[in-house]
Amino acid sequence: MTALLMNRWVWVAGLWTGALFLFFWNHHAIDRVLAIQAQNHGLRSELTFQQQAAPKLERIQNEHSKLFLTADSIQLGVLAVEGLLGELASRSGLNVGQLTSAPVQKGAEAVGLALSLSGPLEGMLPFMAALTAHRYLQPKQVVVKLDPKTGEGLCELSVLLRCRLQASGGKESPPTAPKARAAL
């Protein structure tokens, strides 16, 4: 070891290796600084833009929040939606035949719902119109059946729905977002 340290070439090589290592490390650090500076520049521009377009962006945010039902938990949200659908059906004079929901997956933000209704044709359109107002409920498939035997006024309605939910985990949701508890 001592003999190795006595060799000046080892010192020369060590110092040059160190210098080269630091050179490339600094090169990498410069790239890093430049990348962060570019990010900061972008962020600064974004902030300026967001300040200038705040009302429009707020509207987008509000509209977007309507696409989700915020609930304390996904299961509570599903429960609320089931209650809401029953309420809408009864308000439209429709009878709920069957209402099932797909098993809630952990971390999923959409739940599938299957709904069967029967009743007068006049009640079906208000029901569908009322459903449209709740944008987090997206009909995937709608089947309307009218049986001429039972008279033209009665129909059967089958709806497959996709319900988009957001679990707040007990936190307060934004004021614009619909609340599951309110629906309950």
Add this chain to the structure above:
Amino acid sequence: MLVKNKKRALAATEKHLFFADGGDPGRLDGNAGWVSLPLAQFLSEECDPTMMTAFGEPRAPLLLVIPDHWVKHDFFLFKSQKESLIRPFIERKLKTAHPGLPSAQDFFSYGCRQKTLEGPGVRVFHLSEPTAFELYAALSRKHLTPRWITTPALLWEERFNRQVPEFEGQAALVIHLQRHEGFLYFYHQGDFLFSREVTLPQSSERIDALLFEINQSIYLFSQKAKSDLQAVYLIGDEAGFRERLSDLLGRPVQTAPGISAGKGVPRELSALDGLLDPDAVLTPAEAHCITHRRIQQQVKWRPVQWAGMLVAGTLLAGFAFEHQWLEERVAEEMLVRNRMRQQQAMSLADYDAAVVELTDDLSRPSPAHLIFNVVASLPEGASVLELKVDAEAAHLDLAAIVRAESIERFRQQLRILIDNLNRRLRPENPITMEDVVFSMQEAKRQVARTDYKITCKIRLT
């Protein structure tokens, strides 16, 4: 003192190896500043290793002085003065001349000379005594590798060349007079030729013994140098000795200015008296010593190594400083970024994704709207049997019953239905009569009118 100067000296004789220990010069045993060891014992590795560790600063360069006859001096005719040509030439010569000493090629020194009689050539001196090689190897094993190897004659040569300007051109005899011995060194044009050691009795015959040897050696010198002796220098003059010697030789004997005998070396090293004094130069010039080829290479590359270390060290320091500064900049910029991110509730990318989702949502066909449009498109006498809306696939299946009194009336109602559907639903491909399938088998014939069951598949935009 030698140790304090960070230069160490070793002196070898036929029987002993002396280490300059920088001790008290007033020691009573006469070995002031020197520690000796039997040479055979040192070569056989039987010596005490602690003695070596006490031998001064380990990294200080080491001078080894060996007896004159361990080094052989030659002159070879050679016209070129290029080192790249001279070195291989000398190596070849030594290999031929000393086949039993392969290491001799690593231990030589040379100087270019322009001799009056012989012409241009190189003066070479090299180790020729096997003990010298063994000693070098033994010293290297003990990490005491000599930087310079020289002899008393070469040291006197250097000193006279430096102190006496005319010495370089003279055929000279240097008499180094000691209490028990006299040393005769013969030089021609500043180059050492040969030396003699004379044991001097402590009596009146002292000068006769010296004179006899001088006369004998002068004869040999004139044969070797083909020149007459031009100057005689005396070192270590005793009272009246120089005058008597001048009278007896019949030529003037001078004392070299600034050169005097020293004091306090062991008797065995009396040839070095005055040469290794504390104030003496312990770094002989390359022309007056032998350096191992490997060490020569090391010395040659030393400036490059130092320059390399200096440049790399400077760069390293600069880069380290730059790195520190860059790290501070990174931390600063990260702080700014975090602060801005805290100010920003939602990034533009999030807004963009939200807009895309909203657009997708708006572009989805509304089942309620579709149902309303389909129902509104039905002509008089037509009623829906089944309506299936697939919002994901943007697809609509319609089954209906059309009641008509005649085929013409059925055709008219069908036309109205198709026109209405095309107008209200704006399908991807407009619906034609071909797209509507009706079944006569299932049609019910009643009084004065017929029920036609029609089905239609509509691809929505």
